[in-house]
Amino acid sequence: MVSFVFLGLILFGTLLLALLQLPLGTLLLLYHSVLGRPNSRKNSATKVRPLVSYYLAGVALADFLLLAAACFLVSALSAGALSATVLRYLIFLLLLGLSLFILLFYYRRSSPVRSTELWLPRLFARFLDARAKATHNLPEAFSLGFSTVLFELPFSLPLFLVSAVGLLSLTPSAQLLALFLFTVLAVAPLLVLRLKIRSGKNLADAQRWRLKNRDFLRFLTGFGFFVLACFFFAFFLLGVGGV
Amino acid sequence: MLDQFFSPEALVSDLKTSSRALNLPEGSVEPIIKHTLEGVLTWLEGRDIITKSDLERAVSRELEKYSPDLHLLYENRNKFI
Incomplete structure (x- = not known):
């Protein structure tokens, strides 16, 4: 029962990480810039595939390393500067605050047309x-x-920390499996977009889907953060189920 | 003054980039761009004061008539993230 709680926590954190929109939006930018170059069409198509593969590898490795770093941070802080309970309270409050922030500010509202412009400072968006x-x-x-x-860390940091708390509570062999699952699930939306584009959908279709589901995804992510905060509070702070 | 924020060459280049990214047939892109530019220039005639947003709305309105996909990418340029 206890292992299922930990695995559930990691999976929930990963699903929320997969719902965050910055890697997906940047992948669309990459497609737009590479496919839009004045090459022959066949040349562009063969050029974009390895670039997208390496982009996905970069995202996967960053997710993997950040989760490993979060594990180190959680175990180091719990052993030294902060007690495990204080750290768990901090994570809980962070999740709760971010759930509200996502519902209110994840997408910018300043734009005159309905868009998928994110909270990201414009300097960083222009850089990407x-x-x-x-x-x-x-x-x-x-x-x-x-x-x-x-760049997505302001929103994803508590998800890495939550997953780290869950991961550290598993047996070593289960930890490896969970780490692998975490990395694969985190890049799953990017893989789906890649498959869609390869199967004939274009960038406008992808962006239209993002626009259509923008508010639903925002609600799902914000509410998901809130549910994860409640889940974390119940199992790791109140000790429901003997965790 | 208009040249400061409206360059037909830059608009044509942006639209060509987007049309290549959308894999639109090359033969259909040139007429879309031509008609869009003509529509915008007609709209501009006789207007003394316009803002950059007015101009972008005019381009967007014209594009919407000819290609919904190009229109969507034009409206969402710089707004993917």
């Missing part, structure tokens, strides 16, 4: 846009994916 346009080789695509995950 410029990086996507300047991506011509594989290391650049990899670093674009890696940096995109870092």
Whole structure:
């Protein structure tokens, strides 16, 4: 029962991480810039595939390393500067605050047309846009994916911490499995977008889907953060189920 | 003054980039761009004061008539993230 609670916590955290929109939006920017270059069509299509693969690898490695770093942070803080209970309270409050922030501010409202413009400061958004346009080789695509995950940290940090708390409570063999599952699920929406584009959908279809489901995704993510906070509070602070 | 924020060449270049990204047939792109530019220039005639947003709305309105996909990408440029 206890292991299922920990696994559930990790899976829930990963699903919420997968719902965050920055890596998906940056992947669309990468597609737009690479496919839009004045090459022959066949040339563009063959060029974009390895770039997208390396972008996905960058995202996956960043997720993997950040979860490992979060595990280290949680175990180091729990052993030293903060008690485990104080750390868990901090994570709970962070989740609760972010759930409200996502519902209110995840998408910008200043734009005159309905858009998927995110909370991200415009300086950072312009930086990612410029990086996507300047991506011509594989290391650049990899670093674009890696940096995109870092820019999302204000929202994803508590999800890494929650997953780390769950991960550290598992047996070592289960930890490896959970780490692998976490990484695969975190990049799943990007893989789906890639498959859709390869099967004939275009960027406008993808962006139309994002626009259509914008409010639903915002609600789902914000409410998901709230439910995860309640789940975390019940099992890790109140000790329901003997956790 | 108009040149400061409206360059037909830049608009054509942006639209060509987006049309390539959308994999639109090359033969259909040139007429779309031509008609869009003509529509915008007609709208501009006789207007003394316009803002950049007015101009972008005019381009968007014209594009909507000819290609919903290009229109969507034009409206959402710089707004993917």
